[in-house]
Amino acid sequence: MTARAITLGGKAVDPALEELALCRRIVAGESQLFARIVDQHGGFVASVIASRGVAPADVEDLAQQVFISAYKALGGFRGEAKLSSWLFRIAANAAQSHLKRQARRPRLESMEQAAEDGRETADQRAEPSGQWIGNRALAAAMQRLPERQRTPLALYYFEEMSYEEISAAMRMNLNTVRTQIRRGKQALAKHLDPAALDI
Amino acid sequence: MGVENYNREELAERLLRAERGFALSPDFRRRVMAQVAKLPPPALIPPPRRLSPGLLCGGLAGLLALGGGALLLLPGGGMLDGLALELAARNLSLSWGSSSVSLDLLTAAALGAGLALLGGFSAAASRLRLISG
Numbered sequence: 007m008t009a010r011a012i013t014l015g016g017k018a019v020d021p022a023l024e025e026l027a028l029c030r031r032i033v034a035g036e037s038q039l040f041a042r043i044v045d046q047h048g049g050f051v052a053s054v055i056a057s058r059g060v061a062p063a064d065v066e067d068l069a070q071q072v073f074i075s076a077y078k079a080l081g082g083f084r085g086e087a088k089l090s091s092w093l094f095r096i097a098a099n100a101a102q103s104h105l106k107r108q109a110r111r112p113r114l115e116s117m118e119q120a121a122e123d124g125r126e127t128a129d130q131r132a133e134p135s136g137q138w139i140g141n142r143a144l145a146a147a148m149q150r151l152p153e154r155q156r157t158p159l160a161l162y163y164f165e166e167m168s169y170e171e172i173s174a175a176m177r178m179n180l181n182t183v184r185t186q187i188r189r190g191k192q193a194l195a196k197h198l199d200p201a202a203l204d205i
Numbered sequence: 206m207g208v209e210n211y212n213r214e215e216l217a218e219r220l221l222r223a224e225r226g227f228a229l230s231p232d233f234r235r236r237v238m239a240q241v242a243k244l245p246p247p248a249l250i251p252p253p254r255r256l257s258p259g260l261l262c263g264g265l266a267g268l269l270a271l272g273g274g275a276l277l278l279l280p281g282g283g284m285l286d287g288l289a290l291e292l293a294a295r296n297l298s299l300s301w302g303s304s305s306v307s308l309d310l311l312t313a314a315a316l317g318a319g320l321a322l323l324g325g326f327s328a329a330a331s332r333l334r335l336i337s338g
Binding site for chain 1: 213214216217218220221222223224225226227229230233234236237238240241242244246247248250252
């Protein structure tokens with residue numbers, strides 16, 4: 007079935023209403039429309055997860071899990087918050103749980119043993135957090151920022167979201183978003199290591 | 206190119222603007238939709254079951270009763286011989302050897318209600334934090 011345009015009496019509708027209408031159609035059984043949500047919010051979800059410190063090698067799998075969880079719980083989405091805000095909560099919680107699991111996971115094999123066998127350990131496979139950013143100096147400086155600055159900065163610059171969109175998604179006051187981005191940028195400038203700059 | 210020519214904040218801004226978001230693989234949507242295709246419509250998926258505080262307390266009480274019964278039935282069940290339980294009009298006294306605990310029943314009821322409320326709030330809060338529409 008092809009996706010129909012969502013209109014109300016032939017007029018363009020409020021994006022929030024459109025979002026809710028889309029979700030209701032998916033809940034009712036038009037599950038193929040979920041692809042629109044994946045397309046629209048995929049980058050955002052991945053950026054939220056990566057900005058929380060999840061290793062780049064794990065980000066895509068976790069983003070996939072976030073979308074499956076969101077699909078299963080979509081019946082509970084009542085449009086009281088924006089869809090991005092709802093997804094943000096799921097993504098942030100998934101990242102937090104993942105990091106807790108990683109921290110608890112016992113080191114079952116020693117690096118020496120793995121080296122003898124000619125295998126890579128998980129530590130060697132996973133790039134250090136922050137390597138999802140191309141510029142190494144920027145990545146290192148970003149990692150030194152607190153999460154409350156890192157996530158808004160990533161969403162503003164990498165996902166090109168507006169202050170208003172970030173405020174709605176993170177349920178953060180608009181002025182706080184502005185302040186955190188400004189302070190984050192100042193802190194970033196301080197942490198940038200000129201020796202590591204590849205410009 | 207020397208970095209000393211740049212204002213550090215301008216440089217940070219320039220570097221940030223040069224980056225793009227996390228690059229998802231081209232088949233990311235296909236992989237998500239392949240999993241979605243295996244699932245029923247969300248309307249038919251029951252909400253995740255959570256252990257209610259009442260059920261939790263019931264389970265705990267059942268486990269205690271089972272444990273107590275097992276201790277009585279075991280050959281070494283004599284360890285309970287020294288346990289004296291006394292239920293007065295408004296007091297519950299429990300003594301074992303030289304140790305004894307006495308609890309006012311009203312206090313016990315208030316404590317139980319408080320714990321149940323706390324459990325209920327925690328369960329509701331964790332659910333709201335995970336998925337809030």
